[in-house]
Amino acid sequence: MKKTSTFSIALKVTGIHVGVVGVIVLYSLLNGCIKPKPNNEVVMFVELAPMGPAMGGGAEPAPTEEVDEPEPEVEEESEEINEPTPQEDLIPEPPEDPTPEPEESVPDWEPTPVSDIKVSNQRVEATPTRSQNPIPAIDPGKILESGSSSGPVGTPSDFxxxxxxxxxLFQRAWISYKPSSGGPAWIRISFSSNGxxxxxxxxxxxxxxAYDAAAKRAADSISSLPxxxxxxxxxxxxxKFELKN
Incomplete structure (x- = not known):
């Protein structure tokens, strides 16, 4: 019983599929056989002229002419090299020598003739001229003082x-201070220009x-030199402080 129902169901499904396929094939055939009729309507185009000024229209626009823009001219670089114009050497003109002023003519000196000289018995004394800065008087006493202070320059024998x-002078002072033995000792005596x-x-x-101390005491006993x-x-x-026999 079950096998019969299953078979019937499969048969139904197969029939449905076959029907669908048949409908699709039939539609395709009908669509290719039926063609639409062409439309025979005639379309006419009428060009209307623009309205002139008499018919209330505006002025007819002037036809625009295409103006070719001139191409910019490329200035050719001149190959000529502008050579600098040589400047003339400006040589300074020598200054004009100023015209020298005319020198005054000095008349030549001519001695007076002896016959024109008048002899007179009057004695003419020359008047001494005084300088603007008079020389001050010198005191003779100061000259003697300056001469005595400096004196003549000594000679090596004088030194x-x-x-x-x-x-x-120091040896005479040394007699009072010298010891019985020892020595010698040297004492440096420094002095000024006046002694x-x-x-x-x-x-x-x-x-x-002890010997050095005795020599130092002998040197201290002299206060000044000649x-x-x-x-x-x-x-x-x-x-030099030494013992002599």
Missing amino acids: AAYESRVTA TITSRRLQKSSGDA RPPSGYGKTYLDI
Whole structure:
């Protein structure tokens, strides 16, 4: 019973499919056989002229002419090179010599003839001319003072005699202070241009402190020296303190 129902259903479905396919084929055949009739209507085009000014229309526009725009002309570069115009050398003109002023003519001197000279017995004295800056008077006393202060320049023999005199001065003072043994010691005596002693310093020791102290006391006992001769360049003397037999 079930097999019969299944078969009938399949048969129905197949029939439906066949029917649909047949309808589609029939429609295609009918669409190709029936053609639309062509429309025989005639269409006419009428061109209307523009209305003139008498018929109330506006002025007929003037036909526009196409104007060809001129192409810009390309200026050809001139191949000519503008050479600079040579400038004339400007040579300065020499200045004009100023006209010299005429010199005044000086008459030549002519001696007076002897016959025209008048002789007179009057004595003519020359008048002394005075200078604007008179020379001041010089005091003779000041000249003598300046000459005595400077004095003549000493000679080498004068310098040697001066040093011997100073050495003898310290040797006389050394007699009162010298010890019985030791020595010698050197004391440097510094002095000014007028003979004033400015310093006393032990220049070379004897090796004995007592001996050096005695030499220093002998040098301190002299307060000033004789005035050096003019031109004496030394400012100190080294005095030797030694024991003599």
